[in-house]
């Protein structure tokens with residue numbers, strides 16, 4: 001076993017850390033005020049090719065693996081406690097990876113160079129107003145018409161909707177091509193955003209101040225067959241490769257955000273005095289800190305193992321998809337729940353200051369809470385772990 005990152009990965013980490021601390025961290029107040037990610041930050045990420053990380057080099061991307069992508073995600077998360085920029089980074093890169101892997105040659109040649117440059121952002125349109133976890137029950141349909149498909153339906157709670165509309169891009173979209181067949185009748189499409197056929201409605205969210213979020217209504221969206229990703233009716237299996245990548249990235253982002261708050265807490269504990277001594281001398285707080293530090297170390301290790309397994313499976317087929325699902329679910333479950341608890345205690349150590357608006361702990365608490373739902377809820381993570389432990393017979397309806 002080798003727990004070291006490569007020299008190239010360490011250089012990339014140092015470059016991104018320097019960029020994130022210099023160009024992202026100081027602009028968080030502006031992002032919160034405008035509720036949008038400043039264009040200069042996006043331009044900086046493009047400059048470093050961070051929006052093309054997972055697109056193959058032949059299309060102008062970095063062709064990075066999941067572990068390397070996670071290193072960048074960690075550094076961005078350390079600079080943005082709201083998790084808005086990490087979310088943009090992870091959604092775009094995880095789903096662009098899937099797009100690049102499953103797009104046919106024609107679609108890939110047309111779309112991937114601009115995706116790699118970050119000129120087109122990639123989102124995921126799966127959840128609907130009435131169905132989220134239960135993909136087989138979705139009602140968005142893609143009906144064969146001429147040489148392509150016509151898509152109708154509504155998706156909701158979709159991240160990046162306004163960014164994609166304003167900056168350009170499209171969605172990896174989950175739709176039913178054979179509605180009678182449940183999950184065996186689902187197909188994935190890449191659907192470029194298009195004002196004529198996609199109506200968007202914004203939603204206000206609890207945290208993630210710089211993010212945009214909303215609903216999409218597909219109104220007779222006509223697409224060519226070449227926009228199918230992979231094979232018709234095999235979308236259920238394929239989409240989980242995207243969810244797994246995104247979930248594994250969420251695990252390291254959650255730990256990174258929580259570590260920023262714990263480090264803020266450590267500094268505060270050293271300087272804030274009560275009853276004649278720094279509050280860091282009270283064993284009650286020391287033990288809380290120790291529990292969180294131990295959990296963060298464990299969660300980060302489990303998260304990186306999930307990313308490493310994902311890479312091994314993608315490159316060499318060394319693990320089964322189910323082994324990946326279980327490891328990824330373990331990482332997402334532990335990291336998102338433990339990170340929320342760690343941030344909550346770090347907020348508490350700051351006393352009343354912790355409860356003031358827009359301090360890093362308050363921002364992080366609201367932002368990180370989204371990860372117990374987004375890209376698969378914590379209950380679904382438990383279902384996956386239980387299913388892989390007990391066996392599938394226990395999950396037949």
Ligand SMILES: Cc1cc2nc3c(=O)[nH]c(=O)nc-3n(C[C@H](O)[C@H](O)[C@H](O)COP(=O)(O)OP(=O)(O)OC[C@H]3O[C@@H](n4cnc5c(N)ncnc54)[C@H](O)[C@@H]3O)c2cc1C
Pocket residue numbers: 123124125126127130131132133134156157158159160205370373374375376377378379380383
């Ligand atoms: C901030 C944020 C960003 C998001 N971004 C996107 C996006 O970009 N694209 C996208 O497609 N979706 C997105 N989502 C939606 C997200 O993927 C869903 O919220 C999630 O999959 C859960 O689906 P749901 O909300 O419909 O809840 P439901 O599936 O209706 O579930 C409701 C509750 O019941 C629980 N539950 C469901 N089934 C079971 C079961 N069998 N056993 C035990 N408990 C169960 C769930 O865990 C949940 O707590 C986002 C959500 C959030 C909060």
